Amino acid sequence: MDATLGSTLVTEADEDERTDAELLAAVRAGDCQAGGELFRRHVTLMRRVAAGLVRQQAERDDLVAEAFARVLSTVAAGGGPESNAPAYLVATMRNLFARWSRHENRIDLYATVPEPVTLDGGADELAVMRSEDRLVWSAYRTLPGRWRTVLWRMSAEGDTPAELAPVLGVSPNGVAVLARRAREGLRQAYLQVQVPDAKLPQCQEVRRRMGAWLRGTLPARRAGILAEHLAACEPCHAVAAELAEVNRELPRMTGCCDPAIPEPR
Ligand SMILES: [Zn+2]
The missing domain is CATH 1.10.1740.10 (RNA polymerase sigma factor, region 2, helix turn helix motif)
Structure with missing residues (x-):
């Protein structure tokens, strides 16, 4: 050298x-x-x-x-x-x-909560509520264990970040950050579990990322590719338009706006 x-x-x-x-x-x-x-x-x-x-x-x-x-x-x-x-x-x-992991094994017991007992009456409203519950539940089950833990403990059991901090082994501020990520993750998963499977191979990737795209969390380049596909693919466009309605009902992330759904060509 x-x-x-x-x-x-x-x-x-x-x-x-x-x-x-x-x-x-x-x-x-x-x-x-x-x-x-x-x-x-x-x-x-x-x-x-x-x-x-x-x-x-x-x-x-x-x-x-x-x-x-x-x-x-x-x-x-x-x-x-x-x-x-x-x-x-x-x-x-x-x-x-x-x-x-030790903690998660304990929490997974909660994740096996049985379905609520069947109620008679069968009012329409109840049916809608139960199907909503089921969607949220399906979405929740797809989340990482720690996100499930923080959501469950804070939403269902009313724990505060300070109470959860020693349990999760992070600072109270860490719990708050984790909870924010977990809530956004749940919203994204809630949309994603409603995306039907693609019939065509070229639609698979788009369908798999649709929840993230609707929540505005896809990197710009990927979001661009997805929007391009929506403009050219009628079935995917229909799915996106329908789920965009659902997304509008969900709380907004800060600094994020609805993605514009391109008109089909
Ligand atoms: Zn498509």
């Missing part, structure tokens, strides 16, 4: 890459940017380990984010590792996962 090039690379590496021990010391001294640098450095490893622990993407993200937040707050408070951040981060994540 060219000697000059070699020394240039070393110099650049020195500038960008303080050692983990130096970054940890910086976090301890109150440098938030050092925490961000540690995150960037080890997030790939964390995600890989998380992928071996939990199946659903949303839960992986929660696990990685929470483990980082915990380690950083421990270090900022003067505790935690002096060096070897990855080992400590991974151990923290595994511990969190173990605690969350």
